[in-house]
Amino acid sequence: MTKFAYIRTSTKDQNPALQRDAIAKVDDIKRVYADEGVSGTLASRPQWDALLDRLEPGDEVIVWKFDRIGRNTINVLEAVKAITDKGATFHSLTEKIDTSGPMGQAMLTVMAAFAQLERDTIAERTRAGLDAAKAQGRTGGRPPAVDANKLEKIKKLIASGDYSRAEIASMMKISPATLYRVIATL
Structure with a gap:
């Protein structure tokens, strides 16, 4: 053996x-x-x-x-x-x-x-907790990197044509990848 x-x-x-x-x-x-x-x-x-x-x-x-x-x-x-x-x-x-x-x-x-x-019970409790939090107006995850105020600034900077995408990302203190995701939604 x-x-x-x-x-x-x-x-x-x-x-x-x-x-x-x-x-x-x-x-x-x-x-x-x-x-x-x-x-x-x-x-x-x-x-x-x-x-x-x-x-x-x-x-x-x-x-x-x-x-x-x-x-x-x-x-x-x-x-x-x-x-x-x-x-x-x-x-x-x-x-x-x-x-x-x-x-x-x-x-x-x-x-x-x-x-x-046991795994199913844990998953059920997790779902119930998330549903209860959602009902109270709370959502999980990280807060958005770009709020409405930043979004307006980004739109203005892009429209001006004076700055590169990298410069805009740096000025807004966000990563270039985040900037490109924001731009994709515009």
């Missing part, structure tokens, strides 16, 4: 150290495959695909948490099926789930369903 580990972070900003530390405590791991800055919802993840191609009967795939292999119940179960179809087993360190037996497979299904419920 050969042990392989898989690590995934969704964004480049996320730090995989926690996953790497947990995996480092497991003996005899032949190779760690890592997709960093790759969403779990993507069908193709280069290192995940390489790991699946490499698997042989009797191998074991180890992850820190089972949500590293998929973002919803269906993704996780499909990923585990891809592993078990190769004759390999799946082991999640955090949830202590091991698919080498029927109880581990059943627990994986239950845990994946609860993880999906």
